[in-house]
Amino acid sequence: MTNIFNNDAKLFDYDILLIDVYGVIKGGNGLIQGVEERLESLVKAGIKVIILSNATQRTSDSIKSFAKMGLQKDVHFHDYITSGEMAFEMISNGELFNKEGYTKFCQFGIPRKDLFENSKYQETDINEAEFFYISTPMIGAEAYKKQKPELKENLFLSRINAEEDKYDSTIIDPFIPELKEISKHKLPAFCANPDYIANETAKTGEINFVIRQGGTAKAYKDLGGEVTEVGKPYSEIYDYAYNLLERKYGISKEELKTKKIAMIGDTIRTDIQGAINSTNELGIKVDSFLTLTGVSAKDIDKDIIDRGDDTEIRKSLNSDKPTYIIKSFGL
């Protein structure tokens, strides 16, 4: 049997590592044990470490959050790319729905004004809107209470679940009536985080999986709506990373084809599939490491993880897509 516990060493075979954040570096309770040392050892070994995250945060804010956790640029990683930074660029250069000429939008979820500031896009109500931005779903009374009173007044969207916490936070069902309402207006959507779920720590210290923007996007698509998405698994974010490697480190795309590159992630649908899409669509081969500290591990029996049998784990995951499986990215 192949044991996954021997796979960590293979990380050092690579020239460039693209690394996801949630479920790999960070869990619901802060840094995953040993990731600091792991990142430092990879950087010391001369490997280019690029963080590639589906998060709507800007890159600069993400680097600040990393610093607060003790992760420093050029010590633990070289660069940080978020799908939010890509979205911000699309918005600030007017590329988003440019072909269609759409500029008026409304938001679904916790409002994100900063992404649209100083751009040609203007927030309006749903009747005037030409598209809508899928923000973080407002799950439960806590998120709703945190909103400013004036916002609460105007929030038509995504507050269906605000008054009660009776729903499982990983299901989209409470938001379906509102999405149906939007779909009557036939509005296309924009989503800057394709993740279905994320893990968050509740006040009780308990780790909860909660629905994220990609879950809303999927439900809207299921209702027949159109969604433009940026982030993993779409190859554009990989291309964005390659452009950055060329611009900042002088590694051309031709040269990238000769490099050993791998994506490390906890989600098959985004991280691992993204590596496959990069290989197939951009002609730049990316291997993948699936870690069992995040979303994918949630469906596997703990005993199976502890045994570490590669075949048994792949069977539980119902997937043979990852090049390698590792128990944790931490040491």
Ligand SMILES: [Mg+2]
């Ligand atoms: Mg993740």
